[in-house]
Amino acid sequence: MAISHCLVPLAIFMVLFVQAMSVGTDLDTGGWFDARATFYGDFKGIGTVQGACGYGDLWKQGYGLHTTALSTALFNNGLACGVCFEIKCVNSAWCRKDAPSVLVTATNFCPPNYTKTVGVWCNPPQKHFDLTVFMFTKIAWYRAGVVPVQARRVPCHKIGGVKFEIKGNPYFLMVLVYNVGNAGDVSSMSIKGSNTGWLQMAHNWGQIWDVGTNLVGQALSFRVTTSDGKTLDFVNVAPAQWQFGQTYQSNLNF
Template identity: 65%
Template sequence: MAATGSTLGFIFVVKLLSLCLFFGCVAGSLSSGVYWRRAHATFYGDMNGSETMQGACGYGDLIKQGYGLETTALSTALFNDGLTCGACFQIRCYNSRQWCLNETIVVTATNFCPPNYSKPEENWCNPPLRHFDLSQPMFRKIAVYRSGIVPVIYRRVPCVKTGGIKFEIKGNPWWLLVLVYNVAGAGDVVDVKIKGSNTDWIQMSRNWGQNWQTSALLQGQSLSFRVTTSDRRMVESDDVAPADWKIGDVYEGKQF
């Protein structure tokens, strides 16, 4: 006998819930497909966030670059060799009446929480654990400071940014290194192409974090960029940098 629509719907829900339980989901909406997952969170740095600057994603002064202190370092399982840099996460403390505060935060991934294999029972950033090492101000929004570490639930959310995508040109005339930041939407960049006013589109390669490189000689040409994020959306910013662009300058393109 053929399955009815209601039967098929029930089977789908059961299978989806089984997958969710297997992968650590704890709540969510079947219509949206966005589920919360379990992890833990700690904090690093002081209330000024000075120790959270720079980091493994290649960003510099997070205040000037628009990220503020709403940032986090990710454990190996979440960092994905830097591919997750720029992604945004919604996080809230979970299942601890003693330590949890009733607030949800949104943070951008800007750093890496390194594993310590000499302490397999003490280091929360060791694989395969999912862990957020938050800036101290962000941690204090969701949990009592003296707790030190708390269970949390999290999910990916779109990044909301002000202004266009920023391109900071570094390197030298024979080797360009471009930091791509302030990316809205998915936030994590998976592909960058560059074009001089006298060239076709040139594929850039990831150097580290969100720094992208090319050895193409582009001096004296205006520069355009194509940026693709992990959700496969692409935005093209034409003639972002003028022909007299300089190493160390930052140029602003379009936004998702």
């Protein structure tokens, strides 16, 4: 049985990060494309394992079991984190008859394994989804292990505003941005303290962005641009007394 175990813990992420460069993607076409799907985990699902997108507890962050890891060909060096997909099983006796398609959010990376040549679905240039077992068994039978699918990018429907989790230290501030609606993924991000102008942030990994300016004691605003070119300013989301390790929710979304 071809059961995949592609969930990437934070401890080994940096080893895999250099392998995660995009080799082409259909994320911006809006049309259906061919891929394959496997699954990981068991029917208890997943909980607090931090993967290659930087998300933490997927239940608390609103993603739950409706998630997928992406192969290198789709991961786009982490910039595809947060993208939503519609996936349906096709052209296999293992597809559930008349099963509806499923909607999932990209929250992790399925790493390639160049030491094997057979049954390694996440090796480039293959487009592959490693679903939670909960989502896989909605479209195919558990015993299948791997099935051909068709997928397309769809808008993300999120409840509430965009959220910002502050990490790092006073001299290297990192921000995880999540619960992003519509496009779902962030392509550019800036930060502004109450005593500064807008400062461009660098893409660190997954959906974590960083800046090397000490902004402790200043209220923080964020300017976020998603991959469809839309930009929103989230003004004074974090008060001057913000703390590392805390999450601050805006009242806006895309």
